[in-house]
Amino acid sequence: MSGVGNKSTNGVMRSTVQMLEFHNGLSMAHLLSVIAEIGVADQLTDGPLRVEELAERTGTNVGVLYRVLRAMASRGVFTEVTPRTFGLTPLAATLRSNVAGSLRDLFRLQGRPCMQEVYAAIGHSVRTGEPAFEHVHGTTLFSYLTERPELSELFSSAMGNVARQVQRPVIDAYDLSGVRRLIDIGGAHGHLVAAILSRYPEMRGVVFDLPKVVPGAADVLTEAGVAERAEMVGGDYLRAVPAQGDAYTISHVLHQLSDTEAVTVLTNIRKVMDPLGRVLVIDPVIPEGDLPHPGKFMDITMLMLAPGRDRTELELAGLFEQAGLRYVETVALSAPSSLVVAMAT
Numbered sequence: 001m002s003g004v005g006n007k008s009t010n011g012v013m014r015s016t017v018q019m020l021e022f023h024n025g026l027s028m029a030h031l032l033s034v035i036a037e038i039g040v041a042d043q044l045t046d047g048p049l050r051v052e053e054l055a056e057r058t059g060t061n062v063g064v065l066y067r068v069l070r071a072m073a074s075r076g077v078f079t080e081v082t083p084r085t086f087g088l089t090p091l092a093a094t095l096r097s098n099v100a101g102s103l104r105d106l107f108r109l110q111g112r113p114c115m116q117e118v119y120a121a122i123g124h125s126v127r128t129g130e131p132a133f134e135h136v137h138g139t140t141l142f143s144y145l146t147e148r149p150e151l152s153e154l155f156s157s158a159m160g161n162v163a164r165q166v167q168r169p170v171i172d173a174y175d176l177s178g179v180r181r182l183i184d185i186g187g188a189h190g191h192l193v194a195a196i197l198s199r200y201p202e203m204r205g206v207v208f209d210l211p212k213v214v215p216g217a218a219d220v221l222t223e224a225g226v227a228e229r230a231e232m233v234g235g236d237y238l239r240a241v242p243a244q245g246d247a248y249t250i251s252h253v254l255h256q257l258s259d260t261e262a263v264t265v266l267t268n269i270r271k272v273m274d275p276l277g278r279v280l281v282i283d284p285v286i287p288e289g290d291l292p293h294p295g296k297f298m299d300i301t302m303l304m305l306a307p308g309r310d311r312t313e314l315e316l317a318g319l320f321e322q323a324g325l326r327y328v329e330t331v332a333l334s335a336p337s338s339l340v341v342a343m344a345t
């Protein structure tokens with residue numbers, strides 16, 4: 001039997017086509033970074049433009065820009081509204097700057113050579129279990145950022161924009177009435193504290209992050225009108241955290257830490273928290289089995305960038321226990337991340 005056209009050949013063909021699509025994903029990821037960097041989506045805010053105009057505005061080769069946008073439009077990022085004229089789609093709109101849910105800085109960050117080198121070294125992580133970032137750059141992600149203010153700013157902006165989207169459902173899903181002093185560990189530029197204090201007018205808040213990062217929260221807290229009820233504290237969560245909070249949020253931080261580091265941070269919180277207080281972890285929670293979940297790939301990013309990992313509910317509960325905390329509940333959210341609650345007693 002030749003096998004041409006039979007069921008099993010069709011099955012092989014389908015697998016080949018699907019695998020080639022994954023292969024094309026490599027180009028797509030790089031193209032998203034380039035298109036984000038040159039700001040194509042911002043140019044289309046007022047409506048579609050001919051590719052000649054877009055190329056002139058972005059300083060690109062018109063023939064190549066057309067081929068790039070055509071390829072991306074075939075995946076729903078931009079649309080060719082009439083021949084050689086492109087407009088935004090909901091996916092492309094996320095590449096604009098200064099809009100809620102902007103992913104532009106995330107893709108710009110991914111396109112930086114220092115990050116591309118890390119992606120290229122993923123094999124090192126797979127072979128050794130060590131972060132490719134440290135293998136390539138000889139230092140940890142955060143000490144590297146501390147020495148490079150412009151990159152650090154881009155990193156905080158990228159994280160802040162993602163965080164605002166991912167954290168909103170958390171704020172909607174969990175009642176924080178009665179909390180007097182909320183402390184956000186690794187709070188970056190204060191977006192979470194700003195959003196929570198805006199919702200709860202009696203609450204006071206603390207943004208705790210590295211000394212060089214935390215001043216960046218001032219504008220966000222002022223813009224939200226909560227600066228008078230908020231403090232900014234610089235420090236190292238592996239050494240100590242601010243005391244006497246009755247709620248500690250820790251968003252997208254545990255997953256960048258090894259188990260040992262995560263237990264250290266949680267223990268540091270437990271030692272100084274209000275005995276009746278709560279620890280609110282916001283992180284992806286990995287489901288068991290083959291179910292698709294964005295956290296399964298975020299986990300790989302953590303593998304490359306830091307000694308961290310994304311964890312199952314059981315694994316998080318194990319960390320709480322080692323830190324003298326008690327797992328209480330997981331609030332499943334529509335976002336890629338969930339809220340996991342622990343208490344000291």
Ligand SMILES: C[S@@+](CC[C@H](N)C(=O)[O-])C[C@H]1O[C@@H](n2cnc3c(N)ncnc32)[C@H](O)[C@@H]1O
Nearest residue numbers: 159163186187188209210213235236237251252
């Ligand atoms: C991935 S970002 C998460 C930021 C924010 N919480 C969010 O949900 O987007 C991790 C944060 O941890 C901070 N960080 C890293 N090492 C730290 C340390 N040793 N002590 C305090 N903060 C630290 C970083 O500066 C960064 O703002």
